[in-house]
Amino acid sequence: MGEENEAGDVASSADAAVTITGVTKRFGDVVAVDNVNLEIADGEFFAMLGPSGCGKTTTLRMIAGLEFPTEGSLKIFGDEVGTLPPNKRPVNTVFQNYALFPHMNVLDNVAFGLKMQGASKSEAASAASEMISLVQLGGMEKRKPSQLSGGQQQRVALARALVNKPKVLLLDEPLGALDLKLRQEMQTELKSLQRELGVSFVFVTHDQEEALTMSDRIAVMHEGKLLQVGSAEELYDRPVNRFVADFIGQTNLIDATVADADMIVLANGTKIMAPNPHLAGTKVAMSLRPESISIGASDDIPEEFQATSLQGEVSNVVYLGHSHVYTVEVDWMPLEVRTNATPTSQVYKPGSQVAIWWDRRSDWVVPDEGFSS
Amino acid sequence: MTTVLATPELEATNERQKRRRGFFLALPAYIYLSLFFALPLLIVVVYSFATRTRSGGTALEEWNLESYRKLGEPIVTDILLRSLTLAIITTVICLVLAYPFSYFLATRRELTRNIMLVFVMIPFWSNFLVRNYAWRVLLGNDGPVSQLTEGIGLGETTILFTPTAIVLGLVYGFLPFMILPMYAAIERMDWSLLEASRDLGASGFQTFRKVTFPLSLPGVIAGSILVFIPSLGAYVTPQILGGGKKTMLGSYIVTQFLTARNWPVGAAVSTVLMFVMLMATLIYFRKGGRTL
Amino acid sequence: MSTTQKELRGASRWALSLNAVLVYAFFYAPIALLVLYSFSDDDLVGRWGGFTLDWYRAFGQNDEVQNALGVSVRVAIISTLISVVLGTMAALALERFRFRGQRVFDALLYLPVIVPDVTMAVMMLLFFTQGISLLDSIFGIQLSKGIATVALSHIAFSISFVSIVVRARLSGMNEKLEEAAQDLYASKWQTFRHITLPLIAPGVIGGGLLALTLSLDDVVITQFVAGPGSTTLPVYVFGLIRRGVSPLINAVSVVMLAASILLVLLSSLAQRARGGQAT
Numbered sequence: 001m002g003e004e005n006e007a008g009d010v011a012s013s014a015d016a017a018v019t020i021t022g023v024t025k026r027f028g029d030v031v032a033v034d035n036v037n038l039e040i041a042d043g044e045f046f047a048m049l050g051p052s053g054c055g056k057t058t059t060l061r062m063i064a065g066l067e068f069p070t071e072g073s074l075k076i077f078g079d080e081v082g083t084l085p086p087n088k089r090p091v092n093t094v095f096q097n098y099a100l101f102p103h104m105n106v107l108d109n110v111a112f113g114l115k116m117q118g119a120s121k122s123e124a125a126s127a128a129s130e131m132i133s134l135v136q137l138g139g140m141e142k143r144k145p146s147q148l149s150g151g152q153q154q155r156v157a158l159a160r161a162l163v164n165k166p167k168v169l170l171l172d173e174p175l176g177a178l179d180l181k182l183r184q185e186m187q188t189e190l191k192s193l194q195r196e197l198g199v200s201f202v203f204v205t206h207d208q209e210e211a212l213t214m215s216d217r218i219a220v221m222h223e224g225k226l227l228q229v230g231s232a233e234e235l236y237d238r239p240v241n242r243f244v245a246d247f248i249g250q251t252n253l254i255d256a257t258v259a260d261a262d263m264i265v266l267a268n269g270t271k272i273m274a275p276n277p278h279l280a281g282t283k284v285a286m287s288l289r290p291e292s293i294s295i296g297a298s299d300d301i302p303e304e305f306q307a308t309s310l311q312g313e314v315s316n317v318v319y320l321g322h323s324h325v326y327t328v329e330v331d332w333m334p335l336e337v338r339t340n341a342t343p344t345s346q347v348y349k350p351g352s353q354v355a356i357w358w359d360r361r362s363d364w365v366v367p368d369e370g371f372s373s
Numbered sequence: 374m375t376t377v378l379a380t381p382e383l384e385a386t387n388e389r390q391k392r393r394r395g396f397f398l399a400l401p402a403y404i405y406l407s408l409f410f411a412l413p414l415l416i417v418v419v420y421s422f423a424t425r426t427r428s429g430g431t432a433l434e435e436w437n438l439e440s441y442r443k444l445g446e447p448i449v450t451d452i453l454l455r456s457l458t459l460a461i462i463t464t465v466i467c468l469v470l471a472y473p474f475s476y477f478l479a480t481r482r483e484l485t486r487n488i489m490l491v492f493v494m495i496p497f498w499s500n501f502l503v504r505n506y507a508w509r510v511l512l513g514n515d516g517p518v519s520q521l522t523e524g525i526g527l528g529e530t531t532i533l534f535t536p537t538a539i540v541l542g543l544v545y546g547f548l549p550f551m552i553l554p555m556y557a558a559i560e561r562m563d564w565s566l567l568e569a570s571r572d573l574g575a576s577g578f579q580t581f582r583k584v585t586f587p588l589s590l591p592g593v594i595a596g597s598i599l600v601f602i603p604s605l606g607a608y609v610t611p612q613i614l615g616g617g618k619k620t621m622l623g624s625y626i627v628t629q630f631l632t633a634r635n636w637p638v639g640a641a642v643s644t645v646l647m648f649v650m651l652m653a654t655l656i657y658f659r660k661g662g663r664t665l
Numbered sequence: 666m667s668t669t670q671k672e673l674r675g676a677s678r679w680a681l682s683l684n685a686v687l688v689y690a691f692f693y694a695p696i697a698l699l700v701l702y703s704f705s706d707d708d709l710v711g712r713w714g715g716f717t718l719d720w721y722r723a724f725g726q727n728d729e730v731q732n733a734l735g736v737s738v739r740v741a742i743i744s745t746l747i748s749v750v751l752g753t754m755a756a757l758a759l760e761r762f763r764f765r766g767q768r769v770f771d772a773l774l775y776l777p778v779i780v781p782d783v784t785m786a787v788m789m790l791l792f793f794t795q796g797i798s799l800l801d802s803i804f805g806i807q808l809s810k811g812i813a814t815v816a817l818s819h820i821a822f823s824i825s826f827v828s829i830v831v832r833a834r835l836s837g838m839n840e841k842l843e844e845a846a847q848d849l850y851a852s853k854w855q856t857f858r859h860i861t862l863p864l865i866a867p868g869v870i871g872g873g874l875l876a877l878t879l880s881l882d883d884v885v886i887t888q889f890v891a892g893p894g895s896t897t898l899p900v901y902v903f904g905l906i907r908r909g910v911s912p913l914i915n916a917v918s919v920v921m922l923a924a925s926i927l928l929v930l931l932s933s934l935a936q937r938a939r940g941g942q943a944t
């Protein structure tokens with residue numbers, strides 16, 4: 001990253017909720033977070049996504065103050081907070097599995113933060129009850145956490161953090177402990193709560209679907225490195241490398257070598273039209289989403305798709321109601337193809353010889369870096 | 374806000390501070406145990422190499438192995454052998470009583486199990502001296518046991534002040550030490566393994582021998598050590614129920630200090646006893662035991 | 666598990682139940698008889714001669730017994746208080762921190778639990794004898810064995826038991842709760858005061874009751890380190906027993922037994938409080 005760019009970061013960080021510059025965290029010899037630069041805007045619903053051990057939780061914990069960075073700068077609304085203890089930071093956290101205090105009732109749990117900040121008992125209690133009603137738990141003030149369902153505990157955890165009016169709310173796998181139906185409900189609820197409050201939510205998840213549905217922007221992390229930050233569409237359509245392409249949604253990754261700025265060569269020698277910025281001879285992978293591929297009889301390829309087509313044999317087909325998922329064996333690898341199922345659509349049985357083709361704008365060439373999933 | 378930027382040096386300083394906090398938290402107990410436990414232990418070892426003076430004092434010079442040589446004399450080896458025998462018999466009896474008991478306990482419903490456990494905990498926590506004294510009363514000349522055996526025509530019971538009475542007292546005293554770890558091991562066993570074994574055609578006895586017993590072995594070892602070790606060093610029981618006539622190791626050590634005034638020999642026996650205990654404990658932890 | 670239970674049928678099931686009944690009878694019959702005889706109006710300890718409370722009256726009026734009881738209670742309270750504080754601090758240090766010398770400390774903390782009481786008695790005797798004569802010869806301070814030496818010895822073994830019980834409780838406690846408190850603006854001390862301490866309280870109380878029991882029960886070590894005038898109740902009773910049995914000892918024994926049982930019940934309540942796990 002060049003000098004100018006860094007200067008730009010600093011200039012824009014005054015109004016950013018969180019600015020992370022060159023942050024690294026080492027635990028002994030293990031680099032948990034490796035030179036991460038990241039800016040989270042005020043009022044943004046921001047997700048940190050990656051497989052377990054990728055450094056996303058450590059990054060969140062550093063924003064919360066539960067870990068200090070080994071080096072680098074961490075600012076909240078322009079103030080350097082990297083080495084400030086958690087109780088001195090204007091952020092609050094919804095913990096994984098909630099970490100509700102088991103010896104306190106709901107009201108005391110929610111009022112805890114206010115009391116610690118010196119609010120009087122009655123002030124704290126009234127603000128806490130208000131927040132408890134906001135998360136729709138009115139009437140449950142006297143219950144102990146163990147007497148609540150998972151969804152209710154989740155709401156208490158939210159109320160306990162939000163009652164302090166944090167400048168940024170941090171959520172560590174907030175929905176991980178809930179069953180599917182409840183999780184979907186809470187996703188919508190969290191999103192509307194965030195819109196209502198206008199506070200930045202930063203949440204950590206390993207579930208890409210959750211990240212895609214809820215967030216304004218997503219940061220994908222892997223092995224301590226920040227790979228890409230962008231909207232759901234950007235990550236899905238224009239992944240920066242093989243790992244992101246594979247991690248976000250389903251895709252076919254086809255190894256290839258760059259021929260020139262418009263063409264790549266696949267393993268069996270087939271030339272495919274694929275505009276790319278790489279030097280000739282570079283090893284790359286082509287990401288091809290299953291739903292972008294069309295399937296038809298071998299001699300059926302429309303003229304304009306001749307340069308973006310392959311021949312193969314259907315080895316398996318699964319009917320999913322709204323679509324058919326084919327496994328098509330091209331010369332050297334199986335590819336997944338997904339077509340809309342309509343009453344009129346032609347179905348190809350296993351063993352059929354078929355052609356597959358796609359729009360040249362829907363393939364995407366990524367550098368074949370060492371990442372693999 | 375005056376906050377310093379994170380640097381590796383600062384992180385190292387923070388870590389050192391955290392370590393120091395932990396160290397200072399441990400320090401009072403550390404100092405206490407060093408002074409009032411480790412140092413006394415060291416003194417005992419040192420005394421075992423000292424010389425007994427004619428007047429019964431101890432000369433802290435002319436270090437020698439005389440006391441350890443004394444351990445080879447028949448008087449001491451007799452006591453050692455008797456202690457070992459009684460401790461082993463005690464351990465075996467406890468094993469035989471406790472295993473089926475623990476198995477029974479572990480297979481009860483939770484409520485029943487908890488109630489039964491409390492009634493094992495009560496003797497576990499009750500005053501050891503008093504519990505041994507109860508047997509002294511029971512086994513006494515005209516005591517209830519004697520009355521009972523006479524009543525049914527078996528004649529007077531005269532086991533008080535015999536090795537049998539000592540074993541009885543030790544079993545009574547230490548049985549809970551066998552039951553509790555054994556119960557814990559059986560209770561956390563994966564019961565579906567037993568069903569799998571039966572399903573694979575093993576008989577009830579085969580299942581016990583090949584599956585149940587090996588799985589409960591850590592509890593068996595822990596319990597055996599917890600019974601064997603205090604039995605070997607027992608002092609109160611032989612005094613009360615053995616009448617102090619046929620001494621065991623514990624009584625022998627006490628005698629060396631309080632009456633015979635041969636401190637180096639007493640220290641040497643103590644040192645050996647301590648060494649045996651340490652070895653046994655190490656074996657216990659090697660075999661996967663976690664808590665005592 | 667129910668299927669496993671069903672498989673135990675016939676003879677083996679009967680044998681197991683019978684064994685359980687016998688074990689409980691073995692545990693409780695001697696105690697029950699002792700209690701019974703303590704109310705017996707007969708100079709012989711093991712014979713029933715009608716109901717009386719005389720032996721308990723004698724217990725109340727015997728000065729030596731009363732003195733010994735006083736010493737026992739004082740020693741137990743002092744040693745429990747100190748060992749609870751030191752043991753809890755040690756448990757916190759071991760469970761929540763990493764520091765230099767930790768493994769040595771851990772081992773040192775376990776040793777008093779495994780060393781037989783006769784050996785520990787010998788250790789304390791030699792230590793205090795040496796220590797007292799050393800203080801006399803170097804500083805001219807005249808000290809003798811007494812309540813202090815007894816309490817110091819009891820603390821030496823109680824710290825370990827307290828720390829084991831408290832550690833078990835601490836390791837079962839979610840560390841995230843402490844982080845959550847700090848995230849909610851609690852300082853380190855407030856976190857300890859409002860979160861850690863209330864949650865480990867059952868362990869601390871349980872450890873304290875264990876220390877109390879151990880101190881009240883100890884005979885062997887106390888016998889070695891007590892001086893004239895610092896005889897505890899068990900040591901006094903032990904002395905009496907060696908001279909012979911008497912109905913008075915029966916009564917004293919029953920009182921000691923009752924105290925032990927009360928402490929077990931209290932500690933099992935403490936361990937169960939707030940859904941805590943026992944050790």
